[in-house]
Amino acid sequence: MANPLYDTLFGRHAGQHTPFLHLPDGGTVTHAEFLSRAARFAHVLSDLGLQAGDRLAVQIDKSADALAVYAACAQAGIIFLPLNPAYTADEVRYFVTDSGAAAFVCQPARRDEMELVAKEAGAKLETLDTQGEGSLAERADGADDNFETVARSADDLAAFLYTSGTTGRSKGAMLTQDNLLSNAKTLVDLWRFTPDDVLLHALPIFHTHGLFVATNVTLVAGGAMIFLPKLDVDQLIEHMPHATALMGVPTFYTRLLDDPRFTRDVAANMRLFISGSAPLLAETHAAFEERTGHRILERYGMTETNMNTSNPYAGERRAGTVGFPLPDVELKITDPKTGETLPDGEIGSIEVRGPNVFKGYWQMPEKTAQELREDGFFITGDLGRRDADGYVTIVGRDKDLIISGGYNIYPKEVELLLDDQPGVLESAVIGVPHPDFGESVVAVLVAKRGAELDLDQITADLGGALAKFKQPRKLIVLPELPRNTMGKVQKNMLRARYGDLFQPQT
Ligand code: MLC
Numbered sequence: 001m002a003n004p005l006y007d008t009l010f011g012r013h014a015g016q017h018t019p020f021l022h023l024p025d026g027g028t029v030t031h032a033e034f035l036s037r038a039a040r041f042a043h044v045l046s047d048l049g050l051q052a053g054d055r056l057a058v059q060i061d062k063s064a065d066a067l068a069v070y071a072a073c074a075q076a077g078i079i080f081l082p083l084n085p086a087y088t089a090d091e092v093r094y095f096v097t098d099s100g101a102a103a104f105v106c107q108p109a110r111r112d113e114m115e116l117v118a119k120e121a122g123a124k125l126e127t128l129d130t131q132g133e134g135s136l137a138e139r140a141d142g143a144d145d146n147f148e149t150v151a152r153s154a155d156d157l158a159a160f161l162y163t164s165g166t167t168g169r170s171k172g173a174m175l176t177q178d179n180l181l182s183n184a185k186t187l188v189d190l191w192r193f194t195p196d197d198v199l200l201h202a203l204p205i206f207h208t209h210g211l212f213v214a215t216n217v218t219l220v221a222g223g224a225m226i227f228l229p230k231l232d233v234d235q236l237i238e239h240m241p242h243a244t245a246l247m248g249v250p251t252f253y254t255r256l257l258d259d260p261r262f263t264r265d266v267a268a269n270m271r272l273f274i275s276g277s278a279p280l281l282a283e284t285h286a287a288f289e290e291r292t293g294h295r296i297l298e299r300y301g302m303t304e305t306n307m308n309t310s311n312p313y314a315g316e317r318r319a320g321t322v323g324f325p326l327p328d329v330e331l332k333i334t335d336p337k338t339g340e341t342l343p344d345g346e347i348g349s350i351e352v353r354g355p356n357v358f359k360g361y362w363q364m365p366e367k368t369a370q371e372l373r374e375d376g377f378f379i380t381g382d383l384g385r386r387d388a389d390g391y392v393t394i395v396g397r398d399k400d401l402i403i404s405g406g407y408n409i410y411p412k413e414v415e416l417l418l419d420d421q422p423g424v425l426e427s428a429v430i431g432v433p434h435p436d437f438g439e440s441v442v443a444v445l446v447a448k449r450g451a452e453l454d455l456d457q458i459t460a461d462l463g464g465a466l467a468k469f470k471q472p473r474k475l476i477v478l479p480e481l482p483r484n485t486m487g488k489v490q491k492n493m494l495r496a497r498y499g500d501l502f503q504p505q506t
């Protein structure tokens with residue numbers, strides 16, 4: 001029976017005893033082994049009562065098993081909803097509840113903490129760790145390794161990925177099988193992936209970049225991955241001579257360049273370095289070429305759309321640009337106020353349309369209508385221009401968003417928590433340049449009249465509520481926030497004032 005996502009990514013490798021995953025301990029998982037494990041998980045999920053169209057939320061560490069749960073969802077037609085393990089129980093509660101997840105898989109060590117979350121959401125709770133332990137793994141060990149693939153169509157939903165919202169409430173982006181597949185196939189052709197490719201995979205697998213771009217592209221091409229738990233420069237350098245491609249956020253490249261052991265020789269077997277999820281500085285691009293002889297290929301994407309543009313494989317990979325729209329993606333630059341298309345060279349709102357563009361936000365028809373036009377164009381919230389020769393450059397954001405090390409932080413979410421702190425009258429959260437993370441979070445606070453702010457207490461309170469990467473690296477107290485004549489907080493003035501907070505002192 002047909003299930004395009006499962007068949008195209010996974011089923012096509014049935015019976016193949018060639019390596020799919022190379023693990024850092026020297027172990028290997030073949031395609032056949034991976035598919036058996038996925039089938040076992042699919043049995044467990046259906047025994048738990050999950051049916052096609054149900055949501056499975058997972059908040060687990062990266063491992064071959066974690067990836068097999070993704071494959072199991074594809075095979076059983078279950079909507080996969082991966083979550084960052086850094087999220088606190090408060091953050092997770094919202095995702096599990098809002099998505100109406102039928103089951104939630106967490107780390108065994110956090111079972112007690114998550115019991116209430118699952119109970120409140122009416123979701124079954126299971127656990128899985130990276131060592132093959134946990135209730136889900138135990139059930140899978142005893143399950144049949146043959147699962148009859150559930151029929152789905154290309155238009156059925158495959159995944160929900162939550163993206164933070166400007167109002168502070170996260171939105172579940174609904175992605176169909178075809179959104180994922182069309183993009184993966186396009187990228188395989190564009191980036192010339194083949195069964196001979198070995199991708200060095202050090203990204204997390206709960207976001208578009210590591211899950212859909214890196215993994216799906218490798219699976220469609222029939223290649224293999226060196227599957228590392230996280231970014232660790234020692235491991236990248238150790239494994240790179242056995243790899244052909246790397247995908248990373250800009251921090252990957254700045255950290256590699258910071259290490260003198262990373263040389264042209266180490267990169268000699270590589271054919272392609274890809275960067276995305278945040279802007280790659282032109283100076284990083286140049287330094288990388290000087291060190292390795294490789295020009296990094298920068299591309300641009302989003303949770304809602306997968307990839308939209310890419311620098312060319314064979315033509316000029318132009319530093320500071322994100323290249324051309326993908327062959328099946330239409331891109332226009334519009335006036336943010338009127339929506340009119342602007343001529344080449346002018347800066348405006350980036351809008352995209354194509355088979356990659358998501359279905360909308362889960363149970364948020366109004367938010368969907370604000371960003372997804374009836375004619376299918378999605379308003380990305382990024383500002384950019386297209387030059388006469390077609391290269392697209394992102395010049396900024398029309399949305400109040402901070403990107404730190406490739407993770408998105410919406411200031412509103414942090415501000416709402418800060419405003420609730422004792423003695424705080426108001427707050428403004430901004431992103432300022434950071435040498436390692438690109439941008440970092442800074443909070444500016446104003447105290448209520450006569451109040452004395454306890455910054456240590458505020459930091460501690462935020463710690464319990466917010467994932468570490470969203471927490472301000474610095475709290476600053478000012479008598480008042482700069483405002484324009486309309487009373488709007490002028491964050492650009494704050495960004496200018498604190499722009500060199502994290503710059504190395506010379
Ligand atoms: C970790 N920390 C971060 C952070 N990552 N803080 C801010 N921003 C981040 N991105 C915290 C840790 O909790 C830790 O806190 C401290 O910073 C130092 O941790 P580290 O060891 O240096 O972090 P590390 O594990 O090395 O992680 C850094 C990183 C990682 C950049 C490698 O964040 C990462 O893999 N980012 C990739 C994100 C990604 O995949 N984005 C794609 C989104 S999809 P402490 O104080 O406890 O030490 C998308 C679409 C598209 O955007 O176009 O691709």
Ligand code: AMP
Nearest residue numbers: 276277278279299300301302303394408
């Ligand atoms: P996310 O919602 O996590 O998918 O983040 C998507 C956002 O990351 C985009 O809207 C852009 O603002 C940003 N982004 C992704 N790729 C790039 C890139 N190559 N250059 C600049 N910004 C990027």
